[in-house]
Amino acid sequence: MSGDSMEKLLEIENVTKSYAGVQVLKNVNITLSMGEVLCFVGENGAGKSTLIKIIAGDIQASGGVVRYFGKEYENTSPKQIIDMGVSTIYQDIDLVDNLTVSDNVFLGCEMRNKAGFINTKEQEKKTDSLIEKLHLNEIKGSDMLTELSTAQKQCVQIVKALHNNAKILILDEPTASLGDKEKKSLLALVKELTSQGIGIIYISHFIDELFEIGDTFLILKDGEQVTVRRKEDTTPDQIIHDMIGRDASNFYKREYFEIGKRVLKIEHYDNRKTVQDVTLEIKSGEVFGLGGLIGAGRTELARMIYGLDKKKKGHLYIDAKEITPKAPKDALNKGIFMISEDRKGEGLLMARSVKENIMITHNEKHEIINLKKEKEITDKNISAYRVKTVDRDTLISNLSGGNQQKTIIARCTIDDGEVYIFDEPTKGVDIGAKEEIYEHILNLAKKDKFVILISSDMPELLSMSDRIGVMCSGKLVEVVNSQETSEDKLMKKYLGY
């Protein structure tokens, strides 16, 4: 059957990986064919990213074989594997902010002219033609990366991955930071690539997305291969069950309780650019959702409320008392917490331990740190949030993406506060752990706190919020009762119909 093996882009046989004696992958067997979309599914820390890194040559497997295009290679470097036609887009965006799009695309393999200088013109031309081919018309090769949105950056990553004729494209949670609209165009892009015969490996925690584009699902649990399923023979519920060993729904059934009497007033917040004169009242005990397209100004509003970004105008009150913070430190002193959507850039202390990452805000309270108490609080939070880590002194960079996210949420719930702003709190979190985070968020509301939830995940926003404020081009256009709306209606409002 030589014809069959020709079609096999990738064969993984008995691949195993362990870190310091801890097995994170055990005997994985899977193949990828031309034009196939193979999805890796599993909880946070199941080993999905690890498997990808092994394929990309970023780390070495402890055992087993990876065969590329029917051949086995020894000691391959990541560069060699890229040159073979295997491109990988990792979980966190890896682009250089102060370069142009085309400079980023050609970073490390620049086109040179006769004199040996970088041929910017030619690079831009090539980039533009690729962009056109992928129908990403809003981006130009000469744009500075800083001017692009997260979604557009994600697209640049794909352009970069494809510029040297990749035959295998690996995507690790590419839609985690995207809104609905961007998600749709990215999925369409992936479909188009498969029709060209490119094999895709795809990771996502959104089950519906997997069913939209996936052909085959490899389900991992604690590093073990649970099973492999074909789309036509399975259902989302079955996959979820395989993954977390119990049922869970995409649509969370939250508990409702009585809403409090205190009022948080957000008055005339304005930065004359991305946010225009937003005024809002939120009741204590309420989960107030903020919906809108990417770029609608939700994150910008949250950052102004937190005292992080500059504003032209805006005051914050609880009942009659003004609490407008001047800076994050001031916000925290007044009991206002915020979790940034940019986990790597604005959340994590990558070179430090899980402990220091959880305790950083709390430790600001006293000059002398009680080491014993610090350990206790850390351990309590590791178990409350079920952070998967060897121990509290493990480097945070060794945790899986979803587990890093959990530590950041833990950081904000150690001390008692008043106002909690969650900006995409379940980004990269698996469906089981999402429910746990929802419970933590609801507990805050139950304790009569003010909770603001920003989410681009429509089911999440609808199922978690009491009311949803819809933002569009920097303005708050409407506040709707989430019980009385639906995904479709909400989407129309996002688009401004």
Next chain:
Amino acid sequence: MKKSSKSGVLKIITSQPFILFLLIIIVAVVTNSINSKFLTWVTINSILGQAAGLGLVSAGATILVISGHFDISTGRMVGLAMCAMAIMLNNGMNPVMVSVIGVLICVICSIMNGIFTVAFKAPSFVVTLATQNIFYSIALLLTNGYMQTLYGNYRSIASHKFFGIIPLLYIILLVGFAITYYILKHTRTGRQVYAIGTNERAAYISGLNVKWNKIKFFAISGVLVGIASMVMLSRISAAQATTGYGMETEAIGAVVIGGSSINGGKGGVVGTFVGVILLSMISTAINMLHINAFYEYMIYGIIIIMALAITAIRNYSVEKAN
């Protein structure tokens, strides 16, 4: 339980301070086998005495390096403080008062470095590259370029011995390192050092007052540099504008040899301590082995490169072991 104590031992013997400690023993034994006067009380005293000034400056440099900063004006700062102190002493001022002023000079200079760094959002390397010239000029102006000799004044810091055996100098050195260790491990300030050195943005959003904290780190370094100036003035009994020059690079060298990361966020002061002892020991060994003194700097350079290699190999083997 068993497993964790075993990995604890492994952690210690693969740590940078431990490897440097082994290196110190090797150098000591080799040197002593060639010149048997090496491992005597007199030599050890001279090594530790020499280590005192450099050690205190290096302790401060450790805090700055971990927080992502460099102060390359500390050498000139020492020169300025020593000259000013010498002049005041020769004018009959009270030694305690003079010491306090000496430390204050260094603290003020350091705070200035910190303020410029924060206010102009400039790399501290460049800021201190500029200010070191200013400090040097002031020292030249104060002394008119002449050496200031103390004629036996202000000797007690260097010569006092507790119970007739334990030199005050060592106590100052050890206390300086102990306090720095305590700050880094047990205090909010220490956590701020590591957090800001790792991810300034995340630190700010997590509620740290990053600007003020940076100035604070410079101030702490200033205190240590000030005490180093006192110690050195007492030991040398003289000062001129050029005194201390070169210490800044030696100090940063000691920090790097000790395994702290130039990229910030990682490291500790124990490694720096061992690094300082290693450097002082080697310069004494060069003397005693009658090696041409011109080699001294070459050997320093080689040691720093070696330390980088050790760090790289350690990182590699840790990865490999995983």
